Amino acid sequence: MATLDLLVSPLGRVEGDLDLAVKIDDGVVSDAWTTASMFRGFEIILRGKDPQAGLIVTPRICGICGGSHLYKAVYALDTAWKTEVPVNATLVRNIAQACETIQSIPRWFYALFAIDLTNKNYAKSPNYAEAVRRFAPFVGACYEPAIVISSKPVEIYAIFGGQWPHSSFMIPGGVMSAPSLSDVTRSIAILDWWREHWLEKMWLGGSVDRWLENKTWDDVQTWMNENKGHYESDCGFFLRYAQEIGLDKFGQGVGRFLAPGTFFQPELYTHPTIEGRNAALISRAGVYDGKTWHEFDQARIKEDVTHSFYEGKKFLHPFEGVTEPIDPEEGRKHGKYTWSKSPRYDVPGIGYVPLEVGPLARQIIAGNPNHAAHQNYDPLIYNCYQQMGPSVMLRAFARMHEAARYYKMVRQWLTEIKLHDRFYIKPVERAEGQGFGATEAARGFLADWIVLKDGKIANYQVITPTAWNVSPRDGQENRGPMESAFMGVNVADAEDPVELGHVARSFDSCLVCTVHAYDGKSGAELAEFQLNGNGSC
Amino acid sequence: MVSLLWLQGGACSGNTISLLNAEEPSIVDLVTDFGIDIVWHPSLGMELGKNAQKLLYSLARGERPLDIFVYEGTVIMGPNGTGRFNMFAERPMKDWVIELAHQAQIVVAIGDCAAYGGIPVVDPNPVDSIGMQYFRRHKGGFLGADFRSKMGLPVVNIPGCPVHPDWVTQILVAIATGRAGDIALDDIGRPKTFFTTFTQTGCTRNQFFEWKQSASEFGQGTRTGCLFYELGCRGPMTRSSCNRILWNRQSSKTRAGMPCLGCTEPEFPFYDLAPGTVFKTQKISGSVPMDLPTGTDHATYMAHAAMARVAAPSWSKEDIFVV
Ligand code: SF4
Ligand code: SF4
Numbered sequence: 001m002a003t004l005d006l007l008v009s010p011l012g013r014v015e016g017d018l019d020l021a022v023k024i025d026d027g028v029v030s031d032a033w034t035t036a037s038m039f040r041g042f043e044i045i046l047r048g049k050d051p052q053a054g055l056i057v058t059p060r061i062c063g064i065c066g067g068s069h070l071y072k073a074v075y076a077l078d079t080a081w082k083t084e085v086p087v088n089a090t091l092v093r094n095i096a097q098a099c100e101t102i103q104s105i106p107r108w109f110y111a112l113f114a115i116d117l118t119n120k121n122y123a124k125s126p127n128y129a130e131a132v133r134r135f136a137p138f139v140g141a142c143y144e145p146a147i148v149i150s151s152k153p154v155e156i157y158a159i160f161g162g163q164w165p166h167s168s169f170m171i172p173g174g175v176m177s178a179p180s181l182s183d184v185t186r187s188i189a190i191l192d193w194w195r196e197h198w199l200e201k202m203w204l205g206g207s208v209d210r211w212l213e214n215k216t217w218d219d220v221q222t223w224m225n226e227n228k229g230h231y232e233s234d235c236g237f238f239l240r241y242a243q244e245i246g247l248d249k250f251g252q253g254v255g256r257f258l259a260p261g262t263f264f265q266p267e268l269y270t271h272p273t274i275e276g277r278n279a280a281l282i283s284r285a286g287v288y289d290g291k292t293w294h295e296f297d298q299a300r301i302k303e304d305v306t307h308s309f310y311e312g313k314k315f316l317h318p319f320e321g322v323t324e325p326i327d328p329e330e331g332r333k334h335g336k337y338t339w340s341k342s343p344r345y346d347v348p349g350i351g352y353v354p355l356e357v358g359p360l361a362r363q364i365i366a367g368n369p370n371h372a373a374h375q376n377y378d379p380l381i382y383n384c385y386q387q388m389g390p391s392v393m394l395r396a397f398a399r400m401h402e403a404a405r406y407y408k409m410v411r412q413w414l415t416e417i418k419l420h421d422r423f424y425i426k427p428v429e430r431a432e433g434q435g436f437g438a439t440e441a442a443r444g445f446l447a448d449w450i451v452l453k454d455g456k457i458a459n460y461q462v463i464t465p466t467a468w469n470v471s472p473r474d475g476q477e478n479r480g481p482m483e484s485a486f487m488g489v490n491v492a493d494a495e496d497p498v499e500l501g502h503v504a505r506s507f508d509s510c511l512v513c514t515v516h517a518y519d520g521k522s523g524a525e526l527a528e529f530q531l532n533g534n535g536s537c
Numbered sequence: 538m539v540s541l542l543w544l545q546g547g548a549c550s551g552n553t554i555s556l557l558n559a560e561e562p563s564i565v566d567l568v569t570d571f572g573i574d575i576v577w578h579p580s581l582g583m584e585l586g587k588n589a590q591k592l593l594y595s596l597a598r599g600e601r602p603l604d605i606f607v608y609e610g611t612v613i614m615g616p617n618g619t620g621r622f623n624m625f626a627e628r629p630m631k632d633w634v635i636e637l638a639h640q641a642q643i644v645v646a647i648g649d650c651a652a653y654g655g656i657p658v659v660d661p662n663p664v665d666s667i668g669m670q671y672f673r674r675h676k677g678g679f680l681g682a683d684f685r686s687k688m689g690l691p692v693v694n695i696p697g698c699p700v701h702p703d704w705v706t707q708i709l710v711a712i713a714t715g716r717a718g719d720i721a722l723d724d725i726g727r728p729k730t731f732f733t734t735f736t737q738t739g740c741t742r743n744q745f746f747e748w749k750q751s752a753s754e755f756g757q758g759t760r761t762g763c764l765f766y767e768l769g770c771r772g773p774m775t776r777s778s779c780n781r782i783l784w785n786r787q788s789s790k791t792r793a794g795m796p797c798l799g800c801t802e803p804e805f806p807f808y809d810l811a812p813g814t815v816f817k818t819q820k821i822s823g824s825v826p827m828d829l830p831t832g833t834d835h836a837t838y839m840a841h842a843a844m845a846r847v848a849a850p851s852w853s854k855e856d857i858f859v860v
Contacts, residue, residue, distance in 0.1 A: 038546075040663075056656075162789055163790060
């Protein structure tokens, strides 16, 4: 039996600092370790600073989902300061957060994910030439238009927030801007231009409304074969080609999911509280344990550092959380292997386990038929999940499906803004308090926990989607979700392990998104493993 | 063909992502129309794993020519000068940076972090970050005050948190079309063409500034007034072109009602985000702004302000950005 240790570095496209170590037996991955290889210490910077410093600092954790950082950071302060948030402000915040995510959908697909579909390993596939024609980087027929068009939704962000990325225009009590009529009409025109030119013309080859009639995987097949437009669309082609090259067959992951939810029904969240959060959400929060759904409760989250480059083996809730980095060389001696902490969730009846976050998680939660009138219910992806289980393809599909959903929501919110009403209610700047804010970044769970004392930040902890998905083993030696997803993957060419790239990218790991950015097996084995990797370059 | 390598150190990718918003030229135009050969980029690179590593070594050893080395993010020196807080392709990033910088014709620091340190150097600078050729306003940085790239230029700093995409594309086009010699740099390494005017140049609130009329609070309060007096706007002392070359082709912070944070200046974020300094104008004896528009002093500023207030027309006290 041929055993090969392979260290792939760098791997993560988006931000280069994800190292992956895998063990391959006869071409099949038999073990995996994910390493986030950079630490910047933003949580350390925030200690002792102005309470609002998180509005400036946390967006800079990740330039790709900086708007999502701002969105959850402001809710952490709203809950800590007990503010009142006018309806208009919630609408503008929702619009901005959603526009960042819809920017990310085509950009992620064409610039980061689909270019791997043109890898020479697939040259024997019947549709390979067509994949190259569409998706080849820079020169593919769909590449440039999609990249350029992806910058449109954030033009709407700029209208409300001044610029994207890295505005800090959401503040406790509301937003800094007060749009005029032409700001709103122009936003509608830009959004509809995006729908027409990308979502309908390129992606769906048909109407958004027809797409949203699809409730099951069988419906999708009917849709596909209904006309040439659907069949030949990028969506139609992707689903056909993905099955042709087997993307529906690997990258399962841990099979348990978490969504913190996002977007608030404005009237239901004028006085943001931690307890009132779930009921006010439009895109729901929840946990799916592989069989059934549970309510989300932030109190059930803890972060483990047994295998991460931080002091000791602490396992703490973020309000008590600490960020105490150590020299990775020293950490390796103790079986630590990454800067990512291991967030774990106490699932009722199961205990603390790793959970997958992201679009697939969101859509599985959206498939829960128990919902209030203002909340999203969408059975499509949950049906697909039941039919074929999680995979690289389904993760990508879940994300793309959200384009149509988010379009509808933003369009609606834009009509609900009442220009003559308030956008801000000046809050009392409380010297003491604690708050929690969370959202769905395009790639999933993103949340802040803030503790204020004497008018300063006493503690600030951020958990990113990447921390969940690329988390290392925990104290129980459970692999993180992406590590699990690598297990059993067939690698055709160890020199160009494109399959591993597919898995990583299906999670859209955005490494820089890991603020605190290690192990299961004994430390000794890992060290040996790393050595083999180093020896190969 | 002009070869370009782009690496990210203590960064957030924000500059890369901002660049993807570019039009005329778009990032694709840079490749297809201007002959820029992006040898590798963390978000756009096709090569994975060992293939990427071979490529990086061939550039770092000078076996393959490198025209433009773009670096985004701080150079991370910790812990204890080892650089191990930021490993890249199995080495400390700082080791890659020093080799590549000495092989490149031109070195471009993109964004505040690479240029001056930015957010990561805020007290207590937990990972020992440093800019490429500066630490905040002090010349030196990682490469040293005397560093010159093969073409004889210091590091070209394009600051901003993040940079505006046009600031980057126009400089890259200038280099690709043989105009590198026309890029005049100011005393802290910024291309003068973008960083001589102020954020205030072109701000829609200038008339309120002129008559010393303040926006009183955020939200509906920013339908009138200037953000300088109460809300901490740094527009009059920040060299940027944010209101000349709009963001996302639509707007700018100050137009939308958000105070300029001064992100193209080496001191950003100002006052190290100490309690009481965020979104609030810092004042002397409760009323006089501590930081004044570039080139003025307190005595002249106050005399001018008093006159302006007296002369202020009535419309300057009303909403002009009306529904
Ligand atoms: S809002 Fe800022 S940039 Fe605009 S005029 Fe006032 S001080 Fe100048
Ligand atoms: S307005 Fe000020 S803070 Fe905003 S991008 Fe321009 S220089 Fe930076």
